[in-house]
Amino acid sequence: MSVSNVPGAPPPPPPPPILELRDVEASYGPFRSLFGISFAIAERGVTALLGSNGSGKTTVVRICSGLLHPTGGQLLYQGEDVTQRRAFRLARMGVVHAPEGRSVFATLTVEENLVLTFRQVFGRRGSRAALEKSYELFPRLGERRRQLAGTLSGGEQRMLSLARVLVRAPDLLITDELSLGLAPLIIDEVYATLATIHSAGTALLIVEQHVHQALTLADHVVVMGKGRVSLSGLTAELGDISERILPAMQGETTAGTRGAGA
Ligand SMILES: Nc1ncnc2c1ncn2[C@@H]1O[C@H](COP(=O)(O)OP(=O)(O)OP(=O)(O)O)[C@@H](O)[C@H]1O
Ligand SMILES: [Mg+2]
Numbered sequence: 001m002s003v004s005n006v007p008g009a010p011p012p013p014p015p016p017p018i019l020e021l022r023d024v025e026a027s028y029g030p031f032r033s034l035f036g037i038s039f040a041i042a043e044r045g046v047t048a049l050l051g052s053n054g055s056g057k058t059t060v061v062r063i064c065s066g067l068l069h070p071t072g073g074q075l076l077y078q079g080e081d082v083t084q085r086r087a088f089r090l091a092r093m094g095v096v097h098a099p100e101g102r103s104v105f106a107t108l109t110v111e112e113n114l115v116l117t118f119r120q121v122f123g124r125r126g127s128r129a130a131l132e133k134s135y136e137l138f139p140r141l142g143e144r145r146r147q148l149a150g151t152l153s154g155g156e157q158r159m160l161s162l163a164r165v166l167v168r169a170p171d172l173l174i175t176d177e178l179s180l181g182l183a184p185l186i187i188d189e190v191y192a193t194l195a196t197i198h199s200a201g202t203a204l205l206i207v208e209q210h211v212h213q214a215l216t217l218a219d220h221v222v223v224m225g226k227g228r229v230s231l232s233g234l235t236a237e238l239g240d241i242s243e244r245i246l247p248a249m250q251g252e253t254t255a256g257t258r259g260a261g262a
Pocket of ligand 2: 057058176
């Protein structure tokens with residue numbers, strides 16, 4: 001594939017992280033919510049961002065997708081400084097922030113909802129393939145293609161809103177509390193889809209209350225507490241969840257903790 005395969009040649013440098021935060025700070029008016037957040041998401045990696053309520057997770061992911069600009073520090077996307085880049089430009093570069101809740105048109109059918117989005121993005125010709133891809137990712141939507149979106153269950157509506165963004169095959173998908181309010185079976189289905197998307201090459205940044213669920217996919221964990229990173233490391237190296245991850249989420253400092261602000 002590359003010159004690195006020449007015998008004796010040094011190994012190629014690792015690719016830059018797909019996304020990197022360096023000493024990121026954020027404020028809402030006079031209220032400071034982030035104090036120097038640093039972590040990186042590897043190309044094709046899966047990072048779980050955990051932490052108690054109000055610790056700053058949503059603020060971080062809004063910064064990652066350009067919905068909020070930091071008041072200090074830097075945001076790098078594939079090595080390029082995108083700190084002041086707006087959300088629609090980051091979206092064009094391949095960053096997708098999964099919409100919270102159920103952003104669907106209630107009085108249109110499942111298929112009409114999808115076609116409406118896909119025609120705008122891919123034109124009339126491309127929309128058929130996108131539709132098929134959506135039904136592949138979420139077979140349940142295929143079964144219910146003629147049903148009005150407003151009559152779908154909450155979980156199915158969440159799938160529909162996800163399908164509308166996922167078919168663009170983002171380089172980085174950001175999800176914030178994706179499983180909130182969903183039944184366990186639907187959560188499993190949604191996570192199976194995330195796994196499929198990841199195996200096709202998309203990096204993931206997952207904010208999730210269901211820590212165990214997030215850790216089934218995540219190779220890297222970042223725990224936040226009060227606007228700072230309190231623990232960061234490879235999932236495989238952090239041991240059992242109750243050893244370091246849960247204590248860090250409960251605000252206990254752990255020996256050997258890595259990460260900015262630790
Ligand atoms: N628009 C806003 N104006 C003022 N303060 C805000 C605003 N949004 C968030 N905050 C504050 O910033 C802090 C971090 O909030 P954030 O929503 O990022 O936390 P979180 O970790 O996502 O919490 P949760 O787990 O409850 O979703 C909180 O103290 C919150 O009250
Ligand atoms: Mg939040």
